[in-house]
Amino acid sequence: MRISSFVPAIMAFTLFTATTQAAPAHHERAIDLLKRGGSSTTTAPGLIDAVVKIFIQAETKILVDACVDLKVSACADVIVKLNAKAKVLGLIEADVNVKNLEISAKADVDADIKARIDLDLKAVVLANIDAHVRKVVLKACPKADKACLKKNAHSIVAQVAALINVDVKKLTVKVKADLAAHAKLRLDLFIKKLDLNALGLARVTISAIAHVRATVDVHVKAFIDVCAKLLVNAKVIADIGAL
CATH class of the missing domain: 1.20.5 (Single alpha-helices involved in coiled-coils or other helix-helix interfaces)
Incomplete structure (x- = not known):
């Protein structure tokens, strides 16, 4: 070389x-x-989690409390009627007083309606709050820093509330659509479980009708309006600004 x-x-x-x-x-x-x-790399996720926690705690309470009135109204909007025909001497049909059974059937239907609304609230509204908060926060404050969160706290709360209200409307649509069907299903199950022999009604045929009043629209609107008003919560804004 x-x-x-x-x-x-x-x-x-x-x-x-x-x-x-x-x-x-x-x-x-x-x-x-x-x-x-690198403290900022750990602080950002921590702050987002803190904001999510604030929203979930505050908004869940608001929605659950508001849903109490919705459940009561929905139950009041469902009318339950039982009809019974008994055969006398095996030939002639006669009306049977089933008022007490009707009261029991209504109570059974109401309990089912309340349980279903609770489940729908969790699935349609509450389950989405976490994702809504993260989406809004990261869009408003990509770094999720305290200064940005404090500056945009009111806007963040308003935007999250708007997304939750969309879900609230979906909830009411589902509740309205399912009320009559769920009530009828529950009535059918109620009748099948009856021990007619024990009631002395072995030869009685019972039918049931579930009807939803038009006032359900008024009650649904009231629920939506209450949620829209309460979800933009001054305490939530203050808590986010104080992080």
């Missing part, structure tokens, strides 16, 4: 060796810098 080509080769090898030896030290310094200056 000629000297002219050998010298550059030696220099290249020396440079490569120095670089590879320096790399670990440089890597360690970089990690150290990340450790010392």
Whole structure:
């Protein structure tokens, strides 16, 4: 090998060796810098989680409380009627007083309606709050820093409330659509479970009707309006600003 080509080769090898030896030290310094200056990488997720927690605690209480009135109204809007015909001497049909059975059937239907509304509230509304909050917060404050959250607290609460209200409307649509069907299903089950022999009605045929009053629309609108008003909560705004 000629000297002219050998010298550059030696220099290249020396440079490569120095670089590879320096790399670990440089890597360690970089990690150290990340450790010392990386608090923001852990703070952002922590702040988002804190905001989510504030919303879930506050809005869940508001929605559950508002749903108490919705459940009472929905039950009042469902009318239950039982009809019974008994055969006298196996030939003549006569009406049977089933008022007490009707009261029991209505109570059974009401309990089912309340349970179903609770389940629908959780599935259609409450289950989405976490995702709504994260979406709004990251859009308004990509770094999720305290200064930005404090500055945009009111806007964040209003935007999240708007998304929740969309879900509230979906909930009311579902409740209205399912009321009559669920009531009828529950009535059918109620009648099948009756021990007619024990009641002395072994030869009685019972039918049931469930009817939903038009006032359900008024009660549904009232629920939506209450939620829309309460979800933009001054305390939530203050709590986010205080993080």
